[in-house]
Amino acid sequence: MRASKYLLATLKETPSDAEIISHQLMLRAGMIRRVAAGIYNWLPLGIRVVRKIEGIVREEMDRAGGQEILMPSVQPAELWKNSGRWEDYGPELLRLTDRHKRSFCLGPTHEEVVTMIVRSDIKSYRQLPLNLYQIQTKFRDEIRPRFGVMRGREFIMKDAYSFDVSREAMETAYEIMRVAYVKIFERLGLDARAVAADSGSIGGSHSHEFHVLANSGEDGIAICDDINFAANIETIAIAPSDVARATSDTPLTKVSTPNVHTIEELCSFLDVPTDKTVKTLVFEGEVTPIALVLRGDHELNGIKAEKIPGIKTPLQMSSASRIQQVCGCEPGSIGPLNLDIPVFVDHAAAQIVDFVCGANQVDHHLSNVNWGRDLSEPESVDLRNAVDGDPCPVSPDHNITIKRGIEVGHIFQLGTKYSESLDAQVRDDQGNTHPMFMGCYGIGITRIAAAAIEQNNDDGGIIWPESISPFQICIVPIGYHKSESVKKKCDELYDNLTRDGYEVLLDDRSERPGVMFASMDLIGIPHRVVIGERGLKSGAIEYRARSASESRDIPMENLYTDLTSILR
């Protein structure tokens, strides 16, 4: 492609409404343009990336035995009423009415429709296993769409559905998909993890999320690469320490801490580390409020907290006035001593000695507090999120590391949830008829484009993984419109590479070299050659990998063979 003929819609300024780096870079590189909240146009540079992602996903789905189908965006309400989701699904389900006043929705997912297919066309176990997938545009009416296509309303997904005669066969189908997904992310060139996950509202009993690792990720992922384990930090159970707690003779003291409001301020004021402090959080309970105590450096895990006996779900922090009423102080001053409400202490907080906590009195804290001495032995439970260095829950000899992840895929074992409600029965080899066992397997195609950028960028712009870059290589001429020899060499290289099937962007615009370099860096083409008169004379052509800090020279006589061996 010649840049002069291409819609290379790069922007110099970072659009002010783009909060995250992928959103900023997709706008600046001219990959997308906003049409409405959460609804985007994909410009030529963007759709090339999407089509490559689709291509890899389609190939691996086919290889894993999937059969492509295509289901509609507009789905009749009756189907969703039959499955019960017309009522259960929230306002994310965009409902609409056609000219004949019939109710439809824009499909955010297709369990109902695909179950309708097998209900009519699958009768016997001989037709199973079956895996049907589609790559299709979905709509989810997010209340606050943001982060560009990362959390858009209209987006492209690959969704697959497996159908089996038994639970065991479903588990086999699920495992085939899990392996295919690992392969897909390898081929996409992304550092991703299959993360054991609670299954959400979609139903079913066993699921994995696939996360692309990136510092900007919304989810904390606990990883133990030694044993190939990864889980959402929220799901990691943390055992109590088997080491006995130390004892201390240092006397408890009350200290005045005026204008100290945060743990950080407290630690700095008293010069103690955060892991020598505890924080006390008060939540509404069925009878009285309940206090939860964690180490100052730990984060409460809401899922675990909701399992505390007598606590109200969903979790609801007590109001300042309620706390004043039951604890006799404002929320910032609470500590676990002399509280007249149930107190549950996280295992780690129960293990420390000489800690600092609130004094239940404004502008005061207690120092050198010790369990079993200054207050009773705590009721110790698992309350916190895992942190870096915690033992691996599967292999406690190893430690986990915590990374951030962007969820781009999710696979579920659905069991018979939909086949029962929608009556998709199959006859097994004994002649008995029962609901099929289903799995469902999603990948956010357009979301992957954004996640890839979150993982791969620098100050200059995007750094595309080779397999999903819009072009494989760019040629930047110095003096294309002035030097006949530069033009000739660039055109020749462009023609030869294009002829041999490589995807080349030749920047033949009348722009200064600095502008062209910046454009090519911004749009993230993995390989760049610079051809100017100086190089032609010296017989050395400048080459740089987008991910490399320095360029290097390739002798002119080896140029084509060296480049093609890099690109292959």
Added chain:
Amino acid sequence: MRASKYLLATLKETPSDAEIISHQLMLRAGMIRRVAAGIYNWLPLGIRVVRKIEGIVREEMDRAGGQEILMPSVQPAELWKNSGRWEDYGPELLRLTDRHKRSFCLGPTHEEVVTMIVRSDIKSYRQLPLNLYQIQTKFRDEIRPRFGVMRGREFIMKDAYSFDVSREAMETAYEIMRVAYVKIFERLGLDARAVAADSGSIGGSHSHEFHVLANSGEDGIAICDDINFAANIETIAIAPSDVARATSDTPLTKVSTPNVHTIEELCSFLDVPTDKTVKTLVFEGEVTPIALVLRGDHELNGIKAEKIPGIKTPLQMSSASRIQQVCGCEPGSIGPLNLDIPVFVDHAAAQIVDFVCGANQVDHHLSNVNWGRDLSEPESVDLRNAVDGDPCPVSPDHNITIKRGIEVGHIFQLGTKYSESLDAQVRDDQGNTHPMFMGCYGIGITRIAAAAIEQNNDDGGIIWPESISPFQICIVPIGYHKSESVKKKCDELYDNLTRDGYEVLLDDRSERPGVMFASMDLIGIPHRVVIGERGLKSGAIEYRARSASESRDIPMENLYTDLTSILR
């Protein structure tokens, strides 16, 4: 693909609600399944065809300089209000409201959105010409969706939009697209014609429709292949004959024609050919009704009739009571003699002598009527549709033939209609700013699948053109599950062809040969080999092209080379 693992959802019975052959065959072959009125699932066999059509269209669009983009299905109302189409577009535009009560529509077309892209990203003539296209799912809320995907509500289209700095450049862009479309239909293997067309409500001044020829087509197409001309019969102007009308001495007679109601009955009763009769049709006019007279074998052309001075538009036939009032008889008895309302006569009807017409009296006709003798010389105008053998309007030495066509593509020169209303300006090489000149170019991807079947089928089922067939070749074993040598030969041929990139369907189901033959014929695979023990023993393998009436033997030793040379 092995048929035993494939969702080969063929049906024995023709579904009763399918009126046209393509709809019947797509259901029976297991290509599609109905989800709601005009909304379909594409099953594996169907989506393979769709993807192949998309592939050819995409390649030819790229080759013609198009750049792929992707615009959203859900489009904000504001854009449509700006272009004026929020009000102008009928109830086919499905309007909806999101959770924040903002108005949107499901895009039946994308002029507004694409114009928004160029408005923000194209400023200078140097960025033009530009051709942006997408392959995307559209929705049009047809009042009576029918004929399966031929007239569905949700469908896939390729729509392209060209942008140019001048009218001349737009015309060049249009011509490039016209040529690309001809190439696309050639590659699809379809007999299609570019048909000069009136441009419809979409606006603009010059357009062509692309029709796939098929006897079941909705539109009459006048074709003059000698000069590569085709036009909708409705648009063909027909000149008066330059031969003087003959005269006759045969006296006019009134004949009794009891129980004669149609032209056919009249001709049979009186034993006259239809081209010796005239029919008189009465339409409402601004002042009085107006009578239009055509030869009995000709069809009124509504577009031409609406140009008659004083006639009401849209055309409205006068009621029986109104005709009784002004002509003194019921509609079936009207003739042009002694009518007290304006009479316009088609050129051909004005040319005949000794004709038969209504007597303005129930159960009677007049015979041997002659213009200029029994009634005044007629006011002769062009009123009828063209018929087989009429002179070509471009090259009158040649005659046209009339075929039926299915419209699957439409290209328009839009001019500045949208760039004006949506303010998409460009600076020309003189530094002046003015609205861009646009063209738009649609192809109905899913409709092509149906049109291809309408054109290519027989009693056994579909006959796919090679380039869009879901599989290139099928292997039908006789005794796959009984004969080790049959299984071995079939598997070997399947493996080799698949390895070399051919798309093969091996029918390894436990079915009787007759069932397999019928399935493969029904789904229309262009090439078939039958491998059984008899053939293996005799050293001759049975091959049949789907379009051939007879199979022939290929010597075993040449099988692979012969087959691959057929498939290439």
